[in-house]
Amino acid sequence: MRxxxxxxxxxxxxxxxxxxxxxxxxxxxxxxxxxxxxTELVVGCVPEHEGAIVLxxxxxxxxxxxxxxxxxxxxxxxxxxxxxxxxxxxxx
Ligand SMILES: [Zn+2]
Numbered sequence: 316m317r318x319x320x321x322x323x324x325x326x327x328x329x330x331x332x333x334x335x336x337x338x339x340x341x342x343x344x345x346x347x348x349x350x351x352x353x354t355e356l357v358v359g360c361v362p363e364h365e366g367a368i369v370l371x372x373x374x375x376x377x378x379x380x381x382x383x384x385x386x387x388x389x390x391x392x393x394x395x396x397x398x399x400x401x402x403x404x405x406x407x
Contacts, residue, residue, distance in 0.1 A: 317353065324349045336375040350376055359386035 319342040322329050327346035334341055334350050342351040361384050362369045370382045387395070 319351060319353070322347060322349055323351070334376070352377075356389040357386055358389055358392045359384045361385075 319329055319331075321327065322342075322344035325344060325347040327344055329342040329344045329351065331340050331342050333339065334343055337350075342353070343349075344351070369385070371385050373379055373381050373383055
């Protein structure tokens with residue numbers, strides 16, 4: 316992760332910590348409340364079930380409560396894919 320010293324929204328100094336409801340350390344601005352999400356690559360998908368699109372409702376800021384497509388950082392998606400593959404292999 317690149318080092319970030321100042322908030323790109325208001326210019327105040329930022330601190331690195333895990334925001335409430337999250338599990339990853341982020342740069343957080345206490346002056347304006349902005350949480351700076353920095354991921355190398357984000358992947359998403361639009362799953363379909365019985366002719367309808369499946370959406371997710373965000374459980375954390377920013378945009379808490381808004382609908383979105385399922386997405387994750389590339390590293391998280393790859394880790395989940397490997398875990399799913401391992402679980403399938405064990406069932407066989
Ligand atoms: Zn700020």
